[in-house]
Amino acid sequence: MQSQPFSIEISEEDFDVGLLHQSLHNTHEGAIVTFTGTVRDLMGDDGEFESTELIIEHYHAMCMKVLSDLCQQALSKWEIGQIKIVHRVGKLARGEQIVFVGVSSSHRKEAFLACDFIMDFLKTSAPFWKQESKNDQSYWVDAKLSDQQQLKRWDN
Structure with missing residues (x-):
């Protein structure tokens, strides 16, 4: 049995979606909802230029605290079993996870509500800084x- 119902990983390394999905599978819960975000071709506010890379920076201790708090909020709002968050940092090319x-x-x-909630807050409130580049x-x-x-x- 897990010591806490969530895990968070921040890494420069790519991840295996299949293994992460499998790690959420158990016989007590019948629903698994996942979201995987990738680097898009078109960047800018209105997709006005083609991106060559995305650089993501972070402050590790602050990110871990914010993401842990986010998981705790989701666990208090919904009856969910486990949460897994993996976020990459460093230089990422188009199409990378x-x-x-x-x-x-x-x-x-x-599961759908909790996953949606986590992504909304992660996208707007987690201390990751993104720089988009083209040449x-x-x-x-x-x-x-x-x-x-x-x-x-x-907000409710």
Whole structure:
């Protein structure tokens, strides 16, 4: 039995979605919901240029604290079994995996809601700093307005 119902990994290394999914499987919960985010071809606020790379920086201790608190919030809101979060940092090329969030639960609705909640907060509130680049152009990325608006649905 796990000592805590969530695990968080922040790494420069790629991850295996199949192994992460399998690690959430158990006979007590019948629902597993996952999200995997990848580096897109088109970047910029309106997808106005083709990206050559994405650089993600972070402050490890702060990220671990924020993500742990986020997992605790999800566990207090929904009846869920396990949460797994993997987030990559460093230089990432187009098409590479950035983030994995997986949630197990006895009921699919709880798992979907918790996974959606975690992604909304992770995207807007976790202390990861992203820089998009195209050849000699680059800029730091802020949370999008649409992401901020999505976050408001959890105010209750």
